[in-house]
Amino acid sequence: MKGRIVLDLGTPLPFRKELKDYEKDFAGVHYFSLGYKVFEKTNSSSPHVDGDICRLPFKAESADGIICKEVLEHVYNPFLAIQEIFRVLKKGGKLFCTLPFIYPYHGSGQYKDFWRFSRDGIDYLFSPFKEVRVAPSGGYFYILQSFLPIPINRILFSFYLMPLINRLDRMSTREGRTSMWMILAEK
Numbered sequence: 001m002k003g004r005i006v007l008d009l010g011t012p013l014p015f016r017k018e019l020k021d022y023e024k025d026f027a028g029v030h031y032f033s034l035g036y037k038v039f040e041k042t043n044s045s046s047p048h049v050d051g052d053i054c055r056l057p058f059k060a061e062s063a064d065g066i067i068c069k070e071v072l073e074h075v076y077n078p079f080l081a082i083q084e085i086f087r088v089l090k091k092g093g094k095l096f097c098t099l100p101f102i103y104p105y106h107g108s109g110q111y112k113d114f115w116r117f118s119r120d121g122i123d124y125l126f127s128p129f130k131e132v133r134v135a136p137s138g139g140y141f142y143i144l145q146s147f148l149p150i151p152i153n154r155i156l157f158s159f160y161l162m163p164l165i166n167r168l169d170r171m172s173t174r175e176g177r178t179s180m181w182m183i184l185a186e187k
Helices: 022-028 078-088 119-125 140-147 151-157 164-172
Strands: 007-010 028-035 063-069 089-100 133-137 180-184
Touching: 063 078, 078 089, 078 164, 119 133, 119 180, 140 164
Parallel strands: 007 028, 007 063, 063 089
Antiparallel strands: 089 180, 133 180
């Protein structure tokens, strides 16, 4: 992967959203994070680029890979965002994306919460890509956890019960009964 360009779209901090543990795997990769309307910029806690995912400030076919985790539900026009992602990816480039399906509203401030994505919607949204793999992520128990009041959530989903709950969740996760989707698409 040395010398390749990877864009992490829609994050206020580099290597956020579970990527911190993998930061060393990006050694030799030109990694750029893109945030939206960043108000306070500091060296360690700012994205590399401030921009709009619907008008990406990158040249066509300039990226080898794009990460877009928990972003498109907050974008006013996810169709335009996917067109931009497709434009910026090189031929053979890969996109890793996550999208919510059964998930509570989680907009705040300037980051509104516009969309939820069914499997049919994902097929349509990602239709420009050559290959698209979609996997459900999070079953009944993750969905339940998302909607419970915080005090009950802390008890039921405590450190001690999580291994059992995670196992039950994996057994219940399938098409149409998922809180999230993981998508790997190739241009």
